[in-house]
Amino acid sequence: MRAISRRALGLAWVIPALVLVAVFVYLPLVQNFEFSTLKWDIYSGSQEFVGLDNYRKLLDDPVFWSSFGNNVLYALVSIAFQVFGALVLAALIESIRSDRWRRSLRAIYFIPSAISMTVAGLLFYFIYEPNLGPLNHLLKAAGLGSLAQAWLGQESTAMSAIIAMSQWQGFGYSTLLFAVAIQRIPAEIYGAAAIDGTGPVRRFVHVTVPLVREMTGLMTMVTISGAFQVFNEVMVMTSGGPNNSTQVLGTWLYRSGFVRNNFGYAAAIATVIFVITLAIAVAQLVVTRRRRVEW
Template structure:
């Protein structure tokens, strides 16, 4: 009886949180799926049930597939730089013997992450400006003037330019998290590996990488999910142009709903975006749990 009362009391404590999550998270998800089955003009208020027509329309939407490709490209580059690159940099910083230099380098790399994404986008919009921006002037100054171009005005360079800006902005945050994870590794393990004659590269591969696997899994999940929720940087720098070459799922969702006034279609895009991010999260959690059991 006492055990039942304890469980009931525990459930009573978490019940308000469950209600809030249900009302503000799960209920909107269900409502969004319902909206995706409508042809909905929000300005006139007219609604027409169309079933799965909006989802079938996605299959023939070239901009939708361009958006998915841009999100995938964003995710791949982010994994390379913000996960593996940040892990290597964090290991290099933590290998420095001077505590003062360690703190200074952590601060230097973290400063871009303290800048909001909107401000960073505006900053790089000016840097990429073809006539007044410093990037083209720098290329000319070092004898590489032939590479001068309108970085955000060409389909071939606009998306890579946006991705480069986002890596600069988020790289330091990932590095700091990996540095904290490395600090939690007992120093005795590194001393034992050094006594066995293990070099720094092998210590990194066989000691550091396995012992920060949980942080690596978390960063993989956060990075990939974040790559599919990109919005601010694209809206600030190109608004999806030129010629929709930099559209991502978030911006195409916004344009479909608030510019083209097709909220049912926008809801369908949102549903696809939710399914993708949820699938990635579940897969990553499954892989992480399986590796934890194996190790």
């Protein structure tokens, strides 16, 4: 009886959470797929079942594919800076002997991450401003006036400018996580490597990198997943322009639904984003389990 009562008590605590998750997570996912099979004018309320036509339109939509490409580019650059670059920086910081300097550098690099993405976007919108922005003024002062340009006003530079801002904003957070992972490595291992005459570069390659691989894998998956959910920075800085060159899946979803009044098509884009992020999450679980089994 006691075992049954404990099990019943446990279910009593779990069921409310399951109900909330079902209502606010799983039910909207099912509804979203249902909406993606409709041609839906939200202003008139008219709905027409079109099956998989919205998904067929995705395949022929050049803006969708350019948006997908921008997300992929965002993910690749983020992996380079927020995973591998952050790991190198964290190793450099943790190699400093002074505890005061280590703490100070961690705080300095983390400050941009404490700024909201909207505020960071507005800040860099001003920095990139071609006439009053400090970036072009600095380039001219350094004798590089030929490089000064309308960074957010040209298709060739707008997406790169947005990605640069997002890397600045998220770099410190990744560095701090890697610093924590490095701190968990036993000092005896580094001591043994030093006794063997291993230099700092070899210690990083053969000691630090292998022993933080779980954090590296986690950060890689989180970074890729976040890259396919980008929205705020693009909306604040360019709203997808110029000429849709900075559209990402999130902003194209918003524009399709709330500007072009095609909510069925927007729901199809949302389904694609969900499938991509779900695949990344499943891959993360599989890789994590394999590594734990190996260990």
